Amino acid sequence: METFDAIYQRRAVKHYDPEHRLTPEEETKLLEAAIQAPTSFNIQHWRFVIVRDPELRRKIRTEYSPDQAQMTDASLLIIMTADVKAWAKKPERYWCNAPKEVAELLVDWMGPFHEGREWLQRDEAQRSIGMAMQNMMLAAKAMGYDSCPMIGYEIEKVAELINLPDDHVMGPMLAVGKKIKDVWPKPGQLPLSELVIENKF
Structure with missing residues (x-):
């Protein structure tokens, strides 16, 4: 699939x-695509919690969210978390393949x-x-699958369920799978004239 097709066809299914x-190969392909994203100082804060336990997924769906079917029915449920202290944890490993002078400059900074x-x-996490x-x-869209980002869940309760470390933060969940029902038409995008500012507000 072409990049622009994936952008315009992606919907919250x-x-x-x-x-x-x-x-397993498709999962790896998906996750390897995720970690091609940029991060400040190449810190790579992301930690992807793949929730495979059916009972844990059911508990999140029925007790800690407004009963969202995709939490149990999608092929994958991924909780997006990040290590806010990753910048202090052996930072030289983020620049191990860079020229020595570049690595030293950025690690020291x-x-x-x-x-x-x-x-x-x-904020960076x-x-x-x-x-x-x-x-x-x-x-996922390019691979023929669909996805749904979700913030409609009890963050603190789910953080406890997954034993989130104290120096990590919770982000959205992401469901990925094979859709069985078409979504509504897009509800409407604001015009660029409302969104784009030249130089100053």
Whole structure:
């Protein structure tokens, strides 16, 4: 599928074939596409929690969300999380293939840029989640699948269920699978004239 076709055809699909499963090769292809997304300083904050346990998926659907069928029926349910302290955890590994002088420059800059700026650490982690998730949704569409990003769940409760570390943040969930029902037409995009500002507000 062409890139622009995937962009325009991607929709938040709610109804999936509960019997369908992606192959291990397809899962790997999807996740490898996700991690091609950019991150600040190449930190790669993302941590993808694939929820395979049917009982855990049922619990999330029935107890911690407004009963969203895609949480149990989609082939994959991925909770997008990120490590907000990834910048401080062996940062040299993010630049292991770069020229030595480039790696040293960026690794040395990483600490002073992030230290004491918790708001920035969290913002960067969430930005990284968003870019990786968009890659994953477009990759799914290009592979003939559909997806649905979700924030309609009790974040704190689900964080407990998956034993989210204290230095991680929760992002949206992403359902991926084979749709069984067409979606509504797009509800409407705002015109660019309302969205694009030249130079200043």
